[in-house]
Amino acid sequence: MTKKLSLVVVAGALALAGCSSDLPDDKPATGKSSSSDAGKSKFFDQAEYNRQLAFRDAKPEGPDGKPWEQMLQPELVDTAKFAKPGGNYTLCFSNAAVNNPWRQVGYKTMQQEVKLHPEITTFTVLDAEAKDDKQISDIQSLSAKNCAAIIISPNTTATLTPAVEQACATGVPVIVFDRGVNTSCPVTFIHPIGGFAFGADGAEFLKEKVKPGGKILALRILPGVDVLEQRWAAANEIFAGSGLKVVGVEFTDGDAAKTKSIVADYIQREGQIDGVWMDAGATSVAAVEAFQDAGVDVPAIVGEDQQDFLRLWVDEGLAAVAPTYPTYQWRTPVIAALKILKGEQVPKEWVLPQPRITGDNVKEYVKQDMPPLHYAMCGCEDMPGYPGPWK
Numbered sequence: 001m002t003k004k005l006s007l008v009v010v011a012g013a014l015a016l017a018g019c020s021s022d023l024p025d026d027k028p029a030t031g032k033s034s035s036s037d038a039g040k041s042k043f044f045d046q047a048e049y050n051r052q053l054a055f056r057d058a059k060p061e062g063p064d065g066k067p068w069e070q071m072l073q074p075e076l077v078d079t080a081k082f083a084k085p086g087g088n089y090t091l092c093f094s095n096a097a098v099n100n101p102w103r104q105v106g107y108k109t110m111q112q113e114v115k116l117h118p119e120i121t122t123f124t125v126l127d128a129e130a131k132d133d134k135q136i137s138d139i140q141s142l143s144a145k146n147c148a149a150i151i152i153s154p155n156t157t158a159t160l161t162p163a164v165e166q167a168c169a170t171g172v173p174v175i176v177f178d179r180g181v182n183t184s185c186p187v188t189f190i191h192p193i194g195g196f197a198f199g200a201d202g203a204e205f206l207k208e209k210v211k212p213g214g215k216i217l218a219l220r221i222l223p224g225v226d227v228l229e230q231r232w233a234a235a236n237e238i239f240a241g242s243g244l245k246v247v248g249v250e251f252t253d254g255d256a257a258k259t260k261s262i263v264a265d266y267i268q269r270e271g272q273i274d275g276v277w278m279d280a281g282a283t284s285v286a287a288v289e290a291f292q293d294a295g296v297d298v299p300a301i302v303g304e305d306q307q308d309f310l311r312l313w314v315d316e317g318l319a320a321v322a323p324t325y326p327t328y329q330w331r332t333p334v335i336a337a338l339k340i341l342k343g344e345q346v347p348k349e350w351v352l353p354q355p356r357i358t359g360d361n362v363k364e365y366v367k368q369d370m371p372p373l374h375y376a377m378c379g380c381e382d383m384p385g386y387p388g389p390w391k
Helices: 046-055 101-115 132-143 157-169 195-209 226-240 256-270 284-294 307-316 332-341
Strands: 004-006 089-095 120-127 149-153 174-177 188-192 215-220 245-251 275-278 300-302 320-323 349-352
Touching: 046 195, 046 226, 089 101, 089 132, 089 332, 101 120, 101 332, 120 132, 132 149, 132 157, 149 157, 149 332, 157 174, 174 332, 188 332, 195 226, 195 275, 195 300, 195 320, 215 226, 215 256, 226 245, 245 256, 256 284, 275 284, 284 300, 284 307, 307 320, 332 349
Parallel strands: 004 120, 089 120, 089 149, 149 174, 174 188, 188 349, 215 245, 215 275, 275 300, 300 320
Antiparallel strands: none
16 A cells, blocks of 8 residues: 655745754844853753763664664663554654754655555654644644554644643654653653753864864854753853853854854954854854855864765865764654554663764765755665655
């Protein structure tokens, strides 16, 4: 039987890489954040920070070469009560959005994963278009259908929690991934290590490459987003004891032109910038171009695993690092759902490896024939049809 795809897709502007939460009421009206010198971020959690940094060195369990099936220090839970042998599954997915390249690459990867499993006969997908109220309605709609399992990538954390709890109450297994909710009712919550690990990877690189007293410009997207706030909280912690001087913390709104303007202003104001830290890399090329346009050397810089940055890195011989929030995680919920429907154990919290790209391995991830904003950590290169669906 051919799989049926039920999907609502709305193209959106570039926003966040993969993470979202509820915004606070005191969101700054201007682009500039509060100074990092004011102390620890209210989002800094020492225990979670230590846990995530330790995860970076943990040996993953699972098949070699398949990080989307691997798990870090898992605590397995029994799923026998959800077993539905025989296949012919209707798998349902409530997606927060497909409003940026990261989510688009991830969703294409998920679709191809579904095609690998003939026991999934129907794949029903509802796109919330980055709207909480729509996703609440979408989850209620899916809960009333004949779904064997429901996968949810929440648009925001607190607001979607009741809807997730209601879905759990139906007795259908619920799998949450990418973005979390404030309830333990899902059978499993799937995510890479987290924001503290991402932020620390970039800040540690700059601490190594930039001499004490060097000037660091931190570029962020917007405030109040849980994983992004963790990224900055980790970087802020590392910079505080590094001898480096954070001369600015600016919000770019994920806009390339705004990023370029901010960097140009700081080059003129400070005379020299020695390092650029970013909480997401979608506008990293624009940051590099600002230095090139000013006729000065590009300093040590933090980017991400999108192709335009990786190509520029190699072509220009940049001093760079790319922490990642791998899009291969979009394969894992499908795999988890099938394990649950077969009554197999899964981790209660399924923590995936979160690699970083360095100068030693960057050339391995450059794919000249892929779109500029294709994400290298898709885990899709060996899937049937590659690269067609991702172009």
